[in-house]
Amino acid sequence: MSNLLESDVVEAVLEAGVAAGSEFVEIFVEDVARRSVSLDDRRIENLASSRDRGVGIRAVVGDRVGFAHTSDLTLESLLAAVETAAAAAVKGIEPSPGVSADPQPAPAISPTVQIDPAEVPAADKVALVRAADEAARAEDDAITQVSARYAETRRRIQVANSDGVRSEDDQTRTQFSVTAVATGDAGQQTGSESIGNSVGFELFDRNDVTELARHAAQRALTKVNARPAPSGTMPVVIGPGSGGVLFHEACGHGLEADLVKKGASAFAGRVGEKVASELVTIVDDGTMPDEWGRYAVDDEGRPAARNVLIEKGVLKDYMWDGLRARAERRPSSGNGRRQSYRHLPMVRMTNTYLAPGDQTPEEIIAGVDDGVYVARLGGGQVNTSSGDFVFGMTEAYMIRDGQIAEPIREGQLIGNGPKVLQMIDAVGNDFEMGPPGTCGKDGQGVPVGDGVPTLRVTELTIGGTSA
Amino acid sequence: MTPEELLVLATDICSLAGDDEQMEVAVSAGSSTSVRVYGGDVESYTSADSSGAGIRVIVDGREGFASAGTLDRPILEGLVSDARDNAMFAEPDPFAGIAEPDDVDPVEVDAWREETLELTADERIARALEVERRVLDGHDAITGVRTATFSDAHGAAALVSTAGIRATDRSTSVSSMVQALAVDGERSQTGFGWHGGRAPSEVDFDFIVERAIGRSTGLIGSAKPESATVDLVLDPQLSATILGLTAGTLGGDRINKKRSPFVGREGESIASPLLTLSDDPTDARSVGAASTDGEGLACRPVPLISAGVLESFTWDSYNARKAGTRSTGSAVRGTRGLPTPGVHALSASAGTAGSLEDLISSVDLGVYVYSLAGLHSGVNPVSGDFSVGVEGRMIRDGSIAEPIGECTIGSTLQRLLLDISAVGSDRTYMPSGVAAPSMIVSGVRLSGI
Structure with a gap:
């Protein structure tokens, strides 16, 4: 891949930043092209494409960061940006040189995709969303509405800093989602499915969108016949895959070094302590091949890594970005990410999962007399400082006498992250990654993956709508 | 430029x-x-x-x-x-x-x-x-x-x-x-x-x-409350949240696609007679006020709910043509996205029930809501099903009591609108662009222990 910015321009800007008094200067160049096709109400509703290219320049003095970004890539504009960034950082502070530099990572780049989506004719993408529409509608007459969306992103980045980092990456992501609406006597219900990988159009050689559409339709049909979820506290078995979002939200965020350092985490100061059941091992792994949250280098130019956060219940380490790691004189864990060149990097997760155990899913369910089985967990919200969370259940069933029983709908799972970690009493030998996600933090969204095996929590609160 | x-x-x-x-x-x-x-x-x-x-x-x-x-x-x-x-x-x-x-x-x-x-x-x-x-x-x-x-x-x-x-x-x-x-x-x-x-x-x-x-x-020492049927007291910000969700279900795109609990219900009573709701982008006191909409048409006042009766949906030009009506100047968009119908400056009329303190003192058993969590996953804009986490303070015999958390309220958007039992006189313009008063929603199921 050719550099987005010529190296003499990069060096000139870095030099200017240092000359202006910065202890650390970084240039982040990004070029993103997106295309999407969406279908709704039997109609190809929208074909859209977008292009974004720009540079974010960060200058650091002490704990102060000056940041300026521009979509104008001329040397003149970049020098103005680095002056602005450095001036903001230097303001009123004497530089204190001598902070140790990060070791320079080996150059790395994401593998070339097999089929570049940009080379695939639009007609093929249109055919995919149509096929999903037809398959979902064919599933049952009660399916009254279908929407489907295809999207591709190619993001090329280049990072250089005054510590000697010179990195680049070329990231392609392809995704597909379908939502079906079923209408019954009790009103309308929706069912959704989505897939997404850090791969090209070969995603559709590996996945059949008509099967995905049928699953979405079945989920809507199940819910239309479901009764409202009960309310109360009971044992909950979470099925493989989508439950990973719970650990991402309720535990992962509390293990991000920026939140920990500000005392905004329930896990602050607890490395080496037992914070979870012995059955719990949680890993964040930016190197998982093809996964949605994968990359070769992070948005600070450091290689992605596999980081064990909790091992057999014991807190091993937090996740780090370059700036916090630099201040602590330790290596970054490759978790410095940003939504775009317009944003400052911060500590973010990649692919976060709870490692499988050795019980079969059947054994785990059989251990519950009266509880809830969550086949699919939806979106949620967490208060990172208290650890309290709320998640929607998008497909769930009652468990009665050790068997999965009737479906329930529209309930929320309420609990506390650190408490839930202690209350996991069974972990399955199955494992799946969940659907592709977008993690939001301080207004920035980045693609993330998560996954879990089947697992059981001794007690969670279900907030249902049944009387 | x-x-x-x-x-x-x-x-x-x-x-x-x-x-x-x-x-x-x-x-x-x-x-x-x-x-x-x-x-x-x-x-x-x-x-x-x-x-x-x-x-x-x-x-x-x-x-x-x-x-x-x-x-x-x-x-x-x-x-x-x-x-x-x-x-x-x-x-x-x-x-x-x-x-x-x-x-x-x-x-x-x-x-x-x-x-x-x-x-x-x-x-x-x-x-x-x-x-x-x-x-x-x-x-x-x-x-x-x-x-x-x-x-x-x-x-x-x-x-x-x-x-x-x-x-x-x-x-x-x-x-x-x-x-x-x-x-x-x-x-x-x-x-x-x-x-x-x-x-x-x-x-x-x-x-x-x-x-x-x-x-x-205010949340220090918060604990999971006992399940009960309670009155929710919402300050103007929380009222705005509920009314914003309501306005979201009144978009003409959702109506055309039959993805709203209010499809075909114009002229019907869908809310308490205490509720009057409109979108008024011509009111310059709202930061949501605008001269023209996302398609360049003049913004104009759009009555949505008058004394509980559903008056109108919001329309952009495409959805209006499809439904055989006219745009209400309600297209919203960013430069980089396509227009869709929505609201610019949502406005709920003031009631006569006094201040937030007056509302709180009128409640025997209730929750003074600090925040609602999980609105994205917990509110289904198609069915209206509503199940969200809540943090706040219990209200007992008209006074603010212990803090609560780790609990949910369950209902439907349709039910919440009908059960508005008091609307305050404290209508406030908020930085979100919404103007709303405090409200009480009665008889809501709180799930805790």
């Missing part, structure tokens, strides 16, 4: 349209600055210029769209061809098209405050530091501030189309936010305070500080 310069650029690009093409060109440019402070010092200071363009082309009823984060002339010309390419594969739709000018004249809304452009770096930093310091000094239980920010922006936009639309717009904005941390045994409680306006003088810093302190310290 000035609105006039943007108008010239958009007109230039729109002139590339062929005889058989409809084209709409939206362009915008602006600058923003944001300072974050932590521990008595600047954590980051960000300044940026940004621009964007979005081009919509319709050929033979086929629509295509392309956008970019730049105003470079060659790239804009490239967008025209991208939009045309995209249109080739779209489905022909007899209703597709850009907005045709109608006979409603825009009401001039001045959203520009020179004062905002005069802010200096030192002033921004001083304001953010002061918010942080006031929160830290404001209460013994406050142990930290996760972040305090001060942000301001100014920008201009222009929209030009082959139908003869020529609209411009410019605005300034300022906001400040703080997240307070209060120690609560082994855990901590977060309190979020935020306010904004068009100029620094419109930002209510006292509100930000008091809100962050009150919300974090």
Whole structure:
């Protein structure tokens, strides 16, 4: 891949930043092209494409960061940006040189995709969303509405800093989602499915969108016949895959070094302590091949890594970005990410999962007399400082006498992250990654993956709508 | 760039349209600055210029769209061809098209405050530091501030189309936010305070500080409550949240696709007679006020619910054509996205039930709601099913009692609207653009222990 910015321009800007008094200067160049096709109400509703290219320049003095970004890539504009960034950082502070530099990572780049989506004719993408529409509608007459969306992103980045980092990456992501609406006597219900990988159009050689559409339709049909979820506290078995979002939200965020350092985490100061059941091992792994949250280098130019956060219940380490790691004189864990060149990097997760155990899913369910089985967990919200969370259940069933029983709908799972970690009493030998996600933090969204095996929590609160 | 310069650029690009093409060109440019402070010092200071363009082309009823984060002339010309390419594969739709000018004249809304452009770096930093310091000094239980920010922006936009639309717009904005941390045994409680306006003088810093302190310290010792049927007391911000969700289900796109619990219910009573709700972008007191909508048509007042009766949905031009009605000037969009029907300046009428304190003292068993969690996953805009997490304080015999958390309320949006039992006289314009009073919603199921 050719550099987005010529190296003499990069060096000139870095030099200017240092000359202006910065202890650390970084240039982040990004070029993103997106295309999407969406279908709704039997109609190809929208074909859209977008292009974004720009540079974010960060200058650091002490704990102060000056940041300026521009979509104008001329040397003149970049020098103005680095002056602005450095001036903001230097303001009123004497530089204190001598902070140790990060070791320079080996150059790395994401593998070339097999089929570049940009080379695939639009007609093929249109055919995919149509096929999903037809398959979902064919599933049952009660399916009254279908929407489907295809999207591709190619993001090329280049990072250089005054510590000697010179990195680049070329990231392609392809995704597909379908939502079906079923209408019954009790009103309308929706069912959704989505897939997404850090791969090209070969995603559709590996996945059949008509099967995905049928699953979405079945989920809507199940819910239309479901009764409202009960309310109360009971044992909950979470099925493989989508439950990973719970650990991402309720535990992962509390293990991000920026939140920990500000005392905004329930896990602050607890490395080496037992914070979870012995059955719990949680890993964040930016190197998982093809996964949605994968990359070769992070948005600070450091290689992605596999980081064990909790091992057999014991807190091993937090996740780090370059700036916090630099201040602590330790290596970054490759978790410095940003939504775009317009944003400052911060500590973010990649692919976060709870490692499988050795019980079969059947054994785990059989251990519950009266509880809830969550086949699919939806979106949620967490208060990172208290650890309290709320998640929607998008497909769930009652468990009665050790068997999965009737479906329930529209309930929320309420609990506390650190408490839930202690209350996991069974972990399955199955494992799946969940659907592709977008993690939001301080207004920035980045693609993330998560996954879990089947697992059981001794007690969670279900907030249902049944009387 | 000035609105006039943007108008010239958009007109230039729109002139590339062929005889058989409809084209709409939206362009915008602006600058923003944001300072974050932590521990008595600047954590980051960000300044940026940004621009964007979005081009919509319709050929033979086929629509295509392309956008970019730049105003470079060659790239804009490239967008025209991208939009045309995209249109080739779209489905022909007899209703597709850009907005045709109608006979409603825009009401001039001045959203520009020179004062905002005069802010200096030192002033921004001083304001953010002061918010942080006031929160830290404001209460013994406050142990930290996760972040305090001060942000301001100014920008201009222009929209030009082959139908003869020529609209411009410019605005300034300022906001400040703080997240307070209060120690609560082994855990901590977060309190979020935020306010904004068009100029620094419109930002209510006292509100930000008091809100962050009150919300974090007010939750200390919170526990899961016993399940019960309660009255919810919502302050203007929380009322605005519920009413905003309601307005979301009244969008003409959802109605056409039959994805709303209120499809086909115009003229029917869907809410308590105490509720009157409209979208009024001509009310300049709202920061959501605007002269023209996302398709360049004049913004106008849209009555949504009058004394509980459903009056109207919100329509953009495409959905209005499809439904056989006229646009209500309700298209909302960013430069880089397509317009959809929505609200600009949602407004609920004041009631007669007095202040928030009056509402609280009228409740025997209730919850004074601090925040609702999981609105995204817990509210189904198709069925209206509603199940969200709640934090706040119990109300017992008219007084604020113990703090609660880790619990949910379950209902439906339809039920909540019908069960509004009191509307306060304290209608407030909020920095979100919504104007709303406090409200009580009666007989809601609270699930805890």
